[in-house]
Amino acid sequence: MRExxxxxxxxxxxxxxxxxxxxxxxxxxxxxxxxxxxxxxxxAKGVLDNIIENFEIADNECVPICQDTGMxxxxxxxxxxxxxxxxxLAEAVDEGVRRGYDKGYLRKSVVKxxxxxxxxxxxxxxxxxxxxxxxxxxxxxxGPKGFGSENMSQIRMFKPSHGLQGIKDFILEVVETxxxxxxxxxxxxxxxGGTFDKAALLAKKALxxxxxxxxxxxxxxxxxxxxxxxxxxxxxxxQGFGGKTTAIGLNIETxxxxxxxMPCAVNINCHVTRHKTEVI
Amino acid sequence: xxxxxxxxxxxxxxxxxxxxxxxxLVTGTIYTSRDAGHKRMCESLEKGEEIPFDPKDATIYYxxxxxxxxxxxxxxxxPTTSGRMDAYAPTMMSVGARGMIGKGARLPEVVEAMKKYSxxxxxxxxGAGALLAKCIKKAELIAFEDLGAEALRKxxxxxxxxxxxxxxEGNNLYESGRAAYLEQKKEK
Numbered sequence: 001m002r003e004x005x006x007x008x009x010x011x012x013x014x015x016x017x018x019x020x021x022x023x024x025x026x027x028x029x030x031x032x033x034x035x036x037x038x039x040x041x042x043x044a045k046g047v048l049d050n051i052i053e054n055f056e057i058a059d060n061e062c063v064p065i066c067q068d069t070g071m072x073x074x075x076x077x078x079x080x081x082x083x084x085x086x087x088x089l090a091e092a093v094d095e096g097v098r099r100g101y102d103k104g105y106l107r108k109s110v111v112k113x114x115x116x117x118x119x120x121x122x123x124x125x126x127x128x129x130x131x132x133x134x135x136x137x138x139x140x141x142x143g144p145k146g147f148g149s150e151n152m153s154q155i156r157m158f159k160p161s162h163g164l165q166g167i168k169d170f171i172l173e174v175v176e177t178x179x180x181x182x183x184x185x186x187x188x189x190x191x192x193g194g195t196f197d198k199a200a201l202l203a204k205k206a207l208x209x210x211x212x213x214x215x216x217x218x219x220x221x222x223x224x225x226x227x228x229x230x231x232x233x234x235x236x237x238x239q240g241f242g243g244k245t246t247a248i249g250l251n252i253e254t255x256x257x258x259x260x261x262m263p264c265a266v267n268i269n270c271h272v273t274r275h276k277t278e279v280i
Numbered sequence: 281x282x283x284x285x286x287x288x289x290x291x292x293x294x295x296x297x298x299x300x301x302x303x304x305l306v307t308g309t310i311y312t313s314r315d316a317g318h319k320r321m322c323e324s325l326e327k328g329e330e331i332p333f334d335p336k337d338a339t340i341y342y343x344x345x346x347x348x349x350x351x352x353x354x355x356x357x358x359p360t361t362s363g364r365m366d367a368y369a370p371t372m373m374s375v376g377a378r379g380m381i382g383k384g385a386r387l388p389e390v391v392e393a394m395k396k397y398s399x400x401x402x403x404x405x406x407g408a409g410a411l412l413a414k415c416i417k418k419a420e421l422i423a424f425e426d427l428g429a430e431a432l433r434k435x436x437x438x439x440x441x442x443x444x445x446x447x448x449e450g451n452n453l454y455e456s457g458r459a460a461y462l463e464q465k466k467e468k
Contacts, residue, residue: 041461043443046303047405050441054408064346064356067409067429105355107346107429117316119428148361148384148406180454181361181384183406235462239383239405241443242457272407 002136003083004280006092009076009140012278013096013126016142017072018104020276021064024055027210028187028248028273035185035245044243048185051238051271066272069106070144072097072126073204079135094124109147129201143208143275149182155200155265167192167264168227174266175231175247180240183270187211187249188231191265194255202253203267208275211249220252227252249273283441289337290379295398298444300451304402305439310339310381312433314360317424318368325371332423332432339379339402340372344429345419346409354419354435356409359383362401366390373397381442391450401446403453415440 032055036048058065074093078084101108101123108123127145154174158166171190178186191202214221228250237243248271257263286294288308298304311333313321321331342362346355362369362382369380370393378399383406393399404412418436425431445453 043301043303043457044461050405050408050411054405054411057410057414058356061410063349063410063413065410066407067344067346067356067358068360069346105347105349107344107355109344109429121428146407151361179385181363183383235458235465237458237461239403239443240385240454240458241403242453242459242461244461270407 001081001083003085004138005086006084006089007086008280009089009138010092010096010099012140012280013074013093013142014100014103016140016276016278017097017100017106017144020142020144020274021069021104021106022058022062024058024065024272024274025210027212028271029055031211031248032185032271035248039238039243039245041237041243043241044238044245047238047241048245064104064106065274066146066270067107068109068146068148069101070146071110072101072123073143073145074126074128075141075143075208076128076130077133077139078130079137080132081136082138090128093126093128097124097126098122138280139277140280141208141275141277146270146272149186149268149270152178152182152268153203153266155196155263157196158262158264160260160262162262166262168230170264171227171266172230172234174268175236176234178268179236182268183272184236184240185238185245185248185271187269187271187273188247189267189269190250190252191267192252192254192262193257194263196263198255199263199265200267202255203265206251206253207267207269207273209251211251211273213251215252220254224250224252285439288339288379290339290400291337292378292398295378295400295448298400298447300444300447300453300456302444304442304444306402306442307438307440308436310341310379310435310437312341312343312345312435314342314344314430315364316427316430317432318365318372320424322368322371325375333434335372336376338377339381340377341435342380342382345413348419354413354416357413357416358409359404359406362386369393373399385454386446391446391452394446394448395450398448400444400448402442403445404440404442412440
């Protein structure tokens, strides 16, 4: 049994909130640069040039890439041989978010009630997911999620008879409906299977995977490639001004599901697809 | 295509010279407002009260910036999704606020109001908050401080890079830009 103080998590989460908001992952930067090289339209090229300049400014000056510094989605993979000591886990996580958003001059974008509103003033609570895994370590991932793109996400409970075609049509329908709103070029996270709630979580987790990675199952790896191509044939383009680059990546995550169902969730993210991970 | 430099206020005369797809560099005073600020301003206007700035020929930037770091004018400041202000935009235009800066689609009733009042909808690059902050030379909080990031600010911008998405005749770059790309692709 390894003992870990929850204050250690607070420190790591504080750091990851700031780093994730200032520094775009290398795979995302690389994908945007590759897409820029392939565009021919003047407006599309100009937009991608500005997007590249923007993440370079954020990198060099340590400022937020985007003003929507998001809700702090925190994923903890906790080794089953870890004993957390020194306080409440959820409070420690929120304290990390509170400090990170304060010290990093990040925007506080969370309201305390979905209907009655009212800003919490410190960007808490975090959207916390915990998973118990083998081992004696904790893998911490912070993925700040902006809502321009979150608002464009959808979930649908398909009949099994809708089959693969149903899923393909749905992914394209979600992207088409999103159009220029989620700041394209976007990253598309798809979750298929599980239950209603698990499908949505899978879609979110798909966004945490590098855009240049592929699903280990060749069937879904091929589907990722096919759907990314189809999305980029829509012509929505950077910022919706028309062009080749509507999405820079599409990841699919799956789970077994019920004999009667085929849930599918599509979580849309913008070109500022941020996440940072550290292992304690 | 070189960007055209324009200076605010956005008079009717100037608005009519702007066309969907034009790249512009905007200099002048603009006001920030998003969901909660628009709601308050429209409630004031309904009651016949004044809003915190003179709306005549004004331009509103849909933005909620990050807090300014010490020594900086403002934090990152890219556009938010404009569609959430669709419920308020026709009212704002009816009192003279002609320009809107944001990103994303607008409802037909907003476009109709733009044609009626010679409004212009500019797009700033969504997600480019660090870059756009560089054009903001002055920022002053003028109302609704309790709304935090959503407070109303008066900004002075220099050469802010924008694209005309919808012009005062209702032409829409989201439609024409995509159609042109798909047409060109078909020809290849």
